[in-house]
Amino acid sequence: MGQNHNGNLSSPEYIKTSLASAVALRFKSGRFYRDAKPFCINLLLNYTDSCYANCAYCGLARSRPQNNGDKSFIRVDWPVLKTTDVIERIERYQSNIRRVCISMVTHKNAVEDTYSITKKMACYRSLPISILITPNLMNKEDLIRLRQIGADTIGIGMDAASRRVFESTRGKKVNGGLEWKKYWDILQDAVDVFGRDKISCHIMVGIGETDYELCKIFFKLRKYGALIHLFSFYPEPDSSMSTRKRPSLKRFRRIQLIRYLIENDIIKEKHLSCNEKGKISKLSIYNDIINNVVESGRPFITGGCEGKNGDMGCNRPFGSYRPGESFRDFPFHPETEDIVRIKKESRLEEI
Numbered sequence: 001m002g003q004n005h006n007g008n009l010s011s012p013e014y015i016k017t018s019l020a021s022a023v024a025l026r027f028k029s030g031r032f033y034r035d036a037k038p039f040c041i042n043l044l045l046n047y048t049d050s051c052y053a054n055c056a057y058c059g060l061a062r063s064r065p066q067n068n069g070d071k072s073f074i075r076v077d078w079p080v081l082k083t084t085d086v087i088e089r090i091e092r093y094q095s096n097i098r099r100v101c102i103s104m105v106t107h108k109n110a111v112e113d114t115y116s117i118t119k120k121m122a123c124y125r126s127l128p129i130s131i132l133i134t135p136n137l138m139n140k141e142d143l144i145r146l147r148q149i150g151a152d153t154i155g156i157g158m159d160a161a162s163r164r165v166f167e168s169t170r171g172k173k174v175n176g177g178l179e180w181k182k183y184w185d186i187l188q189d190a191v192d193v194f195g196r197d198k199i200s201c202h203i204m205v206g207i208g209e210t211d212y213e214l215c216k217i218f219f220k221l222r223k224y225g226a227l228i229h230l231f232s233f234y235p236e237p238d239s240s241m242s243t244r245k246r247p248s249l250k251r252f253r254r255i256q257l258i259r260y261l262i263e264n265d266i267i268k269e270k271h272l273s274c275n276e277k278g279k280i281s282k283l284s285i286y287n288d289i290i291n292n293v294v295e296s297g298r299p300f301i302t303g304g305c306e307g308k309n310g311d312m313g314c315n316r317p318f319g320s321y322r323p324g325e326s327f328r329d330f331p332f333h334p335e336t337e338d339i340v341r342i343k344k345e346s347r348l349e350e351i
């Protein structure tokens with residue numbers, strides 16, 4: 001009947017779905033602001049003793065108050081559902097779905113449970129599957145096995161832009177137990193196993209890093225062959241960073257633009273200058289190039305793993321912002337009026 005031996009709704013028999021995915025699969029009712037439907041079904045392993053790590057900004061952190069089973073994540077509830085029911089709905093609604101993403105948490109059963117769920121998903125349908133891994137639990141053989149059973153993309157939630165920020169938000173300073181070096185080792189292994197541009201690295205803006213640190217890690221990830229998916233920090237209630245301010249929209253827009261320029265080899269390190277506080281102070285390329293890139297809207301689209309035919313796959317609507325406010329990243333191609341607004345928000349002429 002699916003419940004585990006102690007009656008808890010744990011993986012692999014049960015799994016959490018993002019609220020947007022639960023709506024897309026008709027487990028919940030709801031409508032999306034500006035019709036920003038999710039193209040990817042985001043799933044998260046579920047354990048009553050939750051995640052052993054202690055990231056300062058995360059709703060699932062070990063030291064965050066509340067019963068673990070009730071912890072929210074990215075400020076919304078993640079309904080817990082029977083894995084077989086989720087798979088059945090994915091099959092039923094697959095014409096609207098472009099990708100499935102299974103996110104691990106730091107738990108002793110997470111690797112084996114991820115295999116068993118991925119295997120079931122891969123047997124029943126033909127959608128591409130991403131696995132958002134926890135590097136400290138994995139080795140290269142695990143990655144090879146994941147590829148063999150049907151995953152085509154690996155996500156790595158590095159989140160911090162530098163070792164300094166990593167230590168203060170996820171590592172020793174918060175008794176988190178995660179290791180910066182291990183993240184880079186597994187990233188290299190993942191590129192070896194899955195190939196260049198098949199690894200997505202999540203980086204968060206606004207958790208204490210400088211622009212200089214962001215630019216540095218963007219160039220480094222480009223060199224490794226990983227894609228960069230940006231997130232804008234949004235404080236999680238009751239987490240250690242619950243009172244920290246979000247990055248300004250102006251800063252986030254500029255970082256989105258710089259990420260795009262670096263990932264598409266439009267600029268090199270010599271084109272960027274930062275001041276003594278680590279803030280970007282000069283971008284030495286022609287204004288026409290910047291204007292064309294901004295006009296295209298592409299830097300501001302949600303960074304996510306691609307869909308079945310190379311189209312936009314994971315678009316995570318409202319991951320970093322609330323419906324009604326400016327889209328921090330766009331889960332669809334920005335429209336003309338969006339571009340006008342983006343230009344005002346970023347005030348690029350001030351760089």
Ligand code: SF4
Pocket residue numbers: 040042099100101102130131132154155156200202229303304305314315
């Ligand atoms: S971009 Fe989306 S699909 Fe890809 S790893 Fe991140 S959350 Fe998963």
